[in-house]
Amino acid sequence: MIWPSDKIGSKTSSFGLAHQFVLAAAITIAVSMGLLALAISQRIETSMMQTAAEEGALFMEVFLGPAAQELATSRTLSPESVKKLDELLEGRLGERMRLIKIWLPDATLAYSTNKETIGAKFPSLPIAAAFEGKVSGEFDYLDEVDNATERHLHVPLIEIHAPLFRAGTKEIIAVGEVYNDGRRLAADLHSIRLFSVGIVGAVTAPMMLILFLIVRRATNMVRDYQTSLMQNVAEAKSLASQNDKLRRIADDARLEAANSNENLLARIGRDLHDGPIQLVSLLILKLTDPTTKRRAEAGHRDPPDPAIETLTTRILSELRSISTGLVLPELEGLTPNEILTLAVRNHEEATGTSVSSQIGALPADLALPLTTCLYRIVQEGLNNAFHHGKGKGQRVEVWADKRSIVIAVSDSGPGVVADLAGRRSRAGLGIAGLRNRVEALKGTFEFISQPEIGTQIRAKLPVASSSNKNVN
Structure with missing residues (x-):
């Protein structure tokens, strides 16, 4: 059976567990009490009825037995015997006993205080059982045909059947039937x-009260636990929402930091190009000016020191290399495939080495942070392959599906020391910077040497189109 249950988190319920228990227990106990009372009363009734039957049998043996001896040889009683039997109900005995009958073995009524039914046959199980020697008693409300004239009494009677024996023997010659007033017994x-x-x-x-208190206490405990659970769930949802918000803020901050870093590097590269590099270039022009050389040869000034020119050229080369690594080429208007091809070509032109590339078709609308990250991975990976792998077996592989882009830059060099992943390369951002850049885009990064x-x-890296996310 499924009972209505309390609503989780509710303080009250129209039909809670305690109410269910009270109803179920009340029905169970009521039925149990009724059955127990019925069983006890039936047991007592059987015992009392058997006692009444035994008393009635004794009465019939004392008062009906002598008069019934004639039935051993005859089917009728003499007028004297009938008169004696009639007189039994005229005294005080009649106050208790309402009706007397004597039956022959074939269920013929040989005697009755109601003379109208004498001589008729009324077979019944109690009469048959009495002829077998059994004494029986039961309540009778005079519903049988042979009691039609006595129904006006309207009182419960105790009907008793007992065998009547031939004097001095166990031979049953008739069955006596008496009806005692049963109101007192009832x-x-x-x-x-x-x-x-x-x-x-x-x-x-x-017992019911104790069980009810226990169940009510358990119900209150369950309700309290449910309320606490719902509060914890609500708090957990709130914390999860806050964590998700903080995660999005952190992701945006990482992307903004990467974009700001890129702008900073570009600005530094422009400043280096427009400042020190221009000055050093002017210095070289002055040092290598033919007029200056002629004047020096004419004795006006000593010839320029070759070491100064060499050192100046080296400084210029270093500054150009740093500027080239910091400044991001103009990528606007290029597709992702063209951007990666540009990174490979720039490396080949700068180093004079060869790079094997296999770049699959990439989505044309990738977000700017993603294309920038792909370019930096190729740039940094090839720089490391050139400086640490001697440029041997340089290879770039890129492939994509609907959800992600995988990029791998490798070489066949001697391998690198274990701490390279935490160092900054000569012209790039270093492996640690690449890892941060990739993780900011919710990607995964591996460095294997x-x-x-x-x-x-x-x-x-997960695919992100410019229509979804574009960080400038």
């Missing part, structure tokens, strides 16, 4: 039933 049985119900109620009521086998940089 009243006693009714009192016993009420008393039984009272006892059962007195015993079960405290094995002695005498080579080094590989591998990154897997």
